[in-house]
Amino acid sequence: MAARSVIALVSVAEVVAGDLADHLERRGHDVRQARQPWEAETLLSAGGIDVAVVGDEVTQAEGRELLKRYSSQGGGGEDGPDFILICRPRDLVDKVLALELGAADVIESPLNVRELAARIGGLLMRRGRAAGELIVLENATVDLRSAMVMHRSGAEDQLSPGQVALLKLFLASPRKVLT
Incomplete structure (x- = not known):
């Protein structure tokens, strides 16, 4: 049996994080959460994360720093996680900057849990991870x-x-x- 993919939820609003974690775990993913950016540093530096979802509770500077250091496109190398950033509506400059820094996807809040789970599934398929049948x-x-x-x-x-x-x-x- 293939290893479960690991999803990190970083500073995602508590209400959304609970629903999203439950939704992802029922679909066979291992979910790890970091409420604060400093917790994310520890979680991401340990490795083994496939996708990191960064919530809009992280400041713009902290989000950019996580992208630069740990994304598969940035300092994390090929083994680094793909990042999905949750941003506030109509924050076009931040969306573009996040994508330019290597974010795999940017989604506006409020978000739909099923849509976000589908985006995570798409990223995992592109990484060659087992997709659901x-x-x-x-x-x-x-x-x-x-x-x-x-x-x-x-x-x-x-x-x-x-x-x-x-x-x-x-x-x-x-x-x-x-x-």
Whole structure:
């Protein structure tokens, strides 16, 4: 089994951080949190982080410094994490500067947890990390890896191991009657 990808949440608002951490953990990621920039220094310098999400509670200077020192495009080298920065709306100069300094993505707050999780998943796929096995249906998407059904309405259902095994069996034998 592949190692779980590690996501760092740095100075993300507490309300959002709880929802986001729960959402990511249910999808098979290991989530680590740093409430203060100095905690982020310790977390990021230890290595092993795939994606770092930096909240808008970090000052612009602190965010730029983290990018310069630890991003895969900056001082962190190829093994450094990709950064997603959360910024305040209409802060175009900061968005452009963050992207120029090596941020992989910049998203405005308030944010949607599912959208941010999808952006993180996209970054992980580009890094060659295992992506979820997604089955897109008319009104729902099934993630076989995390055993979740995500309905268009936003509701989610957990699948049992038996249900996942049956789905995989049916997918392996399309248009065949199984007995």
